[in-house]
Amino acid sequence: MYSHSWKEATMANQERNTEATDDAMSSSSDYNLSLPMDIIVDIFNRLPVKSLVRFRCVCKTFRHLISNPTFIASHLLHHRTPTTATIFTFKRRTTTSLSLLRSPSSSQNPVNLVHPWSNHTRNLQLIGSINGLLCLCLRLSNHPLHFHRRIILLLWNPATKLFKSLPSPTFQIPPTFFHLSLGFGFGFHSTTSSSDYKVVRIVSFNLRIRVEVYSAISNCWREIRGMDLHFYLHKLSCEAIVNGAPYWLLATPSNHCFRFTWFDVQNEAFVMLPGLDFSGFYIGTLVHWKLMDWKDNAAVVVLCPGNPFFDVWMIEDRCGGESNWCKKFVIGPVLGVEQFWVLQCTKNGEILVAEAGGRIFLYNPRNGDTKDIPIHGVPFEAFHYVESLVTPDVHFHKDLELNSLDNMQIVMAQEEEFKLEIPDKEADKIDSCFLAIE
Amino acid sequence: MSSSLEKNMLILRSSDGEEFIVPEVVAVMSKAIKNMVEDECASNTIPVPNVDANILAMVIEFCKKHDESEAEAASDLKTFDSEFVNRGQEALYDLITAANFRDVKELLDALCQNVAEMIKGKSVHHIRIQFLGYQLFEILTSNFIWNIWCDRDFD
Numbered sequence: 125m126y127s128h129s130w131k132e133a134t135m136a137n138q139e140r141n142t143e144a145t146d147d148a149m150s151s152s153s154d155y156n157l158s159l160p161m162d163i164i165v166d167i168f169n170r171l172p173v174k175s176l177v178r179f180r181c182v183c184k185t186f187r188h189l190i191s192n193p194t195f196i197a198s199h200l201l202h203h204r205t206p207t208t209a210t211i212f213t214f215k216r217r218t219t220t221s222l223s224l225l226r227s228p229s230s231s232q233n234p235v236n237l238v239h240p241w242s243n244h245t246r247n248l249q250l251i252g253s254i255n256g257l258l259c260l261c262l263r264l265s266n267h268p269l270h271f272h273r274r275i276i277l278l279l280w281n282p283a284t285k286l287f288k289s290l291p292s293p294t295f296q297i298p299p300t301f302f303h304l305s306l307g308f309g310f311g312f313h314s315t316t317s318s319s320d321y322k323v324v325r326i327v328s329f330n331l332r333i334r335v336e337v338y339s340a341i342s343n344c345w346r347e348i349r350g351m352d353l354h355f356y357l358h359k360l361s362c363e364a365i366v367n368g369a370p371y372w373l374l375a376t377p378s379n380h381c382f383r384f385t386w387f388d389v390q391n392e393a394f395v396m397l398p399g400l401d402f403s404g405f406y407i408g409t410l411v412h413w414k415l416m417d418w419k420d421n422a423a424v425v426v427l428c429p430g431n432p433f434f435d436v437w438m439i440e441d442r443c444g445g446e447s448n449w450c451k452k453f454v455i456g457p458v459l460g461v462e463q464f465w466v467l468q469c470t471k472n473g474e475i476l477v478a479e480a481g482g483r484i485f486l487y488n489p490r491n492g493d494t495k496d497i498p499i500h501g502v503p504f505e506a507f508h509y510v511e512s513l514v515t516p517d518v519h520f521h522k523d524l525e526l527n528s529l530d531n532m533q534i535v536m537a538q539e540e541e542f543k544l545e546i547p548d549k550e551a552d553k554i555d556s557c558f559l560a561i562e
Numbered sequence: 563m564s565s566s567l568e569k570n571m572l573i574l575r576s577s578d579g580e581e582f583i584v585p586e587v588v589a590v591m592s593k594a595i596k597n598m599v600e601d602e603c604a605s606n607t608i609p610v611p612n613v614d615a616n617i618l619a620m621v622i623e624f625c626k627k628h629d630e631s632e633a634e635a636a637s638d639l640k641t642f643d644s645e646f647v648n649r650g651q652e653a654l655y656d657l658i659t660a661a662n663f664r665d666v667k668e669l670l671d672a673l674c675q676n677v678a679e680m681i682k683g684k685s686v687h688h689i690r691i692q693f694l695g696y697q698l699f700e701i702l703t704s705n706f707i708w709n710i711w712c713d714r715d716f717d
Contacts, residue, residue: 159655163662163674170678179681182689 165195169202173256173283173511196513197319200255204510210470211237211258211509213250214501220248222258223499224282224509225476234499237282250505251323251361252310254368256512257281259310259323261360277308277323279340279516288516293325293336293345304329307355309362309370311389322389324362324370326355337392340516348392353385361505363415366422371415382424384415400424400437400449412465417508419473424449425466432457434466455489468506478503572599573607574622580615581607584622591625593665613660617653620646621660624669647676 159167168176168189176199180187189195209226222237239260241248247263257279264274280287297304309324321340326333333353336345354375362370363384374383376399384397402411405426412427424437433456441447455475458464463480470476475487477494484503486495570586572595590596595608610618624646628639647654654673661669681689 159658160662163658163670166670166674167677167681170675171682175682175684178686179689181686 161189165189165198168195169199172203173513176513177284190513191515196515200510200512200514203512204255209509209511210468210476210506211250211253212467212476212506213248213504214499220504221501222248222250222282225470225497234497239280239282240285240287241278249360250507251277251308252365252370253507253509254310254312254321254365255514256283256510257321257514257516258509259308261308275306277338279321281512281514281516283511284513284515286515286517290323290338291344293338295327295334295336295345295347297327297329305355305357306360307357307362307372308360309372309387310365311370311387312368313389314368315390320389322392324387326357326372328355328357351394353394355385364417364422365507366417367420371422373415382413384422386422397422397439398446398448402426402437402449402451405435405451414466416466416468416506418469419471423452423469427465429463432459432461434458457492458487458494459492460494467503468508471508476506574618575607575609576613576615576618577611578614580618582615582618582622584625585629588622588625588629591628591666591668592621593667595664610664612663614656617656617660620653620657621664621666621669624672625666628668643672644676647672 168179171179176190180190209224211222211224214221214223222239223234224237225234239248241262249261249263251259251261253259258281260278260280262276262278264276277290278287279290297306305328307326307328309326311322311324313320313322318341323338325336325338325345327335331354333351333355334347335351336347338345356373356375362372364371366386369386369389371384371386374385376383381403382400384400385394386397387393388395406428410429412429414425416423416425418425418436418438421438425434426437427434433454435451436453436455437449438452439447440450440452458477461477461479464477467476467478467484470486473489475489476484476497477487478484482502484497484499486497488494572584572586572589574582574584574589574595576582586599589608590599598608613621627642627646647657649657654677658670658673658677660666661673
């Protein structure tokens, strides 16, 4: 019976083969196109993620190649500049949605991302987006006093649809704390020897600060100490992510003076930026500001209500090693809009603007054109996004560059250390810390 | 240096014996030939094995165009490139092999881009037939389970 069905299937397949060959190909039915591997890599580097995800099923060689970390890195490098998009979240009355705006955006409407937790849409928040990997925060509890409890952090790659939930942090918040605020940041660093994604968790209570860092390589949280910073945490995510480093605002007494700090992801330390004081520039107390990634530089965009122009402040290095904020550009006028605020500057120079009335549009500073984006809701966060094959699970061999022999040695070391035996079949599968601990 | 180079002509001989007279500036767009010329191990005639006359003519046409139009607008060159590489699969394959073997970076870039465009939206079945060739395809599809797996829509 079994062999019969086998044969039938094979025959059916052969029929289909010839059919497919006939309609797909004209002449080369027995033409073996075996290209050298480096050419295939070159071609694959130019393909979008969607095609590559599909081509993983073509054959074992392709699958192996496409899931190879070196290839993933080179593919990302190839796609980082030409195809970046902006991802932003919208809050409606009951739902939060993630939208993706591809650039050049003049031709395309934003795409709604379908995420695997659609029954928790209300309490979903985007923490950051780096190299195609999103860090999301999911709140399972709706109670205002318990908002900080039962929080799940996730790393998700929407292009490959792979995700991973982070382990729970080591520092748990007792249920009776008041005056508590919570902040997260998502960071990435890459050197020639290693690269790692990290999530920073800041807990501020009773004027004390505790900071924990999650590293994707070690897959665990670690507290960092020796800090005396007063973060101003008014939302769960950080202010901005520039070049893989998350930025936060520090609490200052004045309304016109800001201090920012950024997290050095590699050395796991906070670095202070010079204070930004624009009290002499703007009259009145109501000034909208936003820190953002302005073409890979940290910039503060300042808006006065009623003024169609806005200013971009950036850090400028002076001679003698000192650096200071200075007003770099004035952009505008944004015409036909009463009150607006700036969400993000896309990589190709267009500016995503939200109007007080709920309209969202792209503003092109070169010719003053505006283009409406057909989406309704209150925009919240906006980050740069690039489609990539990066997996949320970082494996040993990616960073330690291990081969199978090294892997075997690690397994043996584990066996000696913990006095247990690991069968060979299982041993092959152990390629991440997470599995190794199990 | 460049003016003296321009006067120099090189003769390229294809695998089937046909000879092409090419200015040296054009010929050295191929890194392999450039190395040969620089090391002065090339006599006047350079044999180009495993590239036949047909393909060699195409490669020379491409290099000539690129050499002439250095000053021209990049968009013109782009349209030329995309038209140039728009060929049948066998010619494309031969061109890739030639460009890879002779190390002509610009041509290889244009060709790879073209193949990428070609296969971007194709299904797994198409790739098996076109990209890997029929023989390998047959071996793969004789596997029953593999087939069921691949018949699913992965989009």
